[in-house]
Amino acid sequence: MNAQQEAGTTTTVHRVLILGAGYAGMSAAMQLAPRVKRCENVQVTLVNAQERFTERLRLHMTATGQRLAELSVPELLEGTGAQFVRGWVTAVDADARAVRIDDDRVLHYDTLVYGLGGVVDTRAVPGVDDHAYTLDGPQDAEALADRLARLGSGTVVVVGSGLTGVESAAEIAERHPELNVVLLGRDAPGAAMNPKAGAYLRSALDRLGVRVRSGVEAVKVLPGSVELAGGESVAADAVLWTSGTRVSALAAAAGLAVDERGRIVTDTALRSVSHPDVYAVGDAAAIRQRYGVMHGTCQGGMPTGVHAAVSIVRALKGKRPKPFRFGYYHTPVSLGRRDAVVQFTRPDNSPRRIHLTGRTAARYKEVVTASPWPTFGRMKKMPASGAFWPRGGRFTRLTEGAE
Numbered sequence: 001m002n003a004q005q006e007a008g009t010t011t012t013v014h015r016v017l018i019l020g021a022g023y024a025g026m027s028a029a030m031q032l033a034p035r036v037k038r039c040e041n042v043q044v045t046l047v048n049a050q051e052r053f054t055e056r057l058r059l060h061m062t063a064t065g066q067r068l069a070e071l072s073v074p075e076l077l078e079g080t081g082a083q084f085v086r087g088w089v090t091a092v093d094a095d096a097r098a099v100r101i102d103d104d105r106v107l108h109y110d111t112l113v114y115g116l117g118g119v120v121d122t123r124a125v126p127g128v129d130d131h132a133y134t135l136d137g138p139q140d141a142e143a144l145a146d147r148l149a150r151l152g153s154g155t156v157v158v159v160g161s162g163l164t165g166v167e168s169a170a171e172i173a174e175r176h177p178e179l180n181v182v183l184l185g186r187d188a189p190g191a192a193m194n195p196k197a198g199a200y201l202r203s204a205l206d207r208l209g210v211r212v213r214s215g216v217e218a219v220k221v222l223p224g225s226v227e228l229a230g231g232e233s234v235a236a237d238a239v240l241w242t243s244g245t246r247v248s249a250l251a252a253a254a255g256l257a258v259d260e261r262g263r264i265v266t267d268t269a270l271r272s273v274s275h276p277d278v279y280a281v282g283d284a285a286a287i288r289q290r291y292g293v294m295h296g297t298c299q300g301g302m303p304t305g306v307h308a309a310v311s312i313v314r315a316l317k318g319k320r321p322k323p324f325r326f327g328y329y330h331t332p333v334s335l336g337r338r339d340a341v342v343q344f345t346r347p348d349n350s351p352r353r354i355h356l357t358g359r360t361a362a363r364y365k366e367v368v369t370a371s372p373w374p375t376f377g378r379m380k381k382m383p384a385s386g387a388f389w390p391r392g393g394r395f396t397r398l399t400e401g402a403e
Contacts, residue, residue, distance in 0.1 A: 017109035021048035024282025025115030027305030030379040033080035044082040062141035064175040092254035117283035121244035127221035132241040154237030161185020165242040173208040174336035188214040197355040259286040268323035279308040291348035327392025332365040347392035
């Protein structure tokens, strides 16, 4: 019996529950757990559907049969004091402060960090769910890799000319030169880059043999083709869908205030505007900066997780959380294993004139892609090492009257 029990008192444990072990959720866990490790009255629990950490930045590599390292979330958490629970989150009760796991377990919380990020939107266009592949996780990517390996020849259609579509089309064309690769999208690949960087990206796709169709919209996926607006049909032996994202409906169902895309609307400290005991991070959050609402990227997601963790520590100490500020700084795009484009940006994500191309850019991109896992390891030993990122300067400076 300890002194508190002898005195007839009990210690109230503050339960922090983190949902999702993506880039943002892992950042929150690896920041928070080491910071409160010595606090007996704080319990940190991380919930994720799988024990393996998914390197979303490398899934286009998995989709072409390249093997990646097995990164274990429970192993990384060892020594931090955080608990790991494997399971699917099936419901959130924000009023009761409870989360249901696999429909048969209930976890209660005092503070929730909601990091259940987005997936490719396969519901908006008929046939995508039934006839297209996605890159939402390792299993999806491995299924596509198996299909590509068995094709021998034929046409692969990649729908979506954003970063994921471009990287996937380039990777497939490089690894499977026997296949015809077609990239479909409303915008030209690299349209958001400066003219020279965008031109380099498009010429690289051309060198790899990728046939680009921009200014088109896919409206239906059939067993052997993709139907475009206007009635044209593009033959396809395999379709990879990378166009559009959606988030889980769990937040809206829980009664949390969400935007038109289902993302949790946050205040300046990343707390839900309707439920301040809930922090939203990464793709699951609609985080407004002075330049607009942030879009989902690893470079922005990890800082949101870190900020949420630091804010929770401040709140536990009776201090007010500080506002979150973030400015973008680059857009790295791989074009196979030996080529890339890195577009440096202003904090509002508009392109600067400076950019990298070729092998130098490829090495830069690889450093960026490989950095999250060792960064988590450093956070485990030195949490403060993760609390540095571009704040955005005048692009994110708070207006008068803001928190």
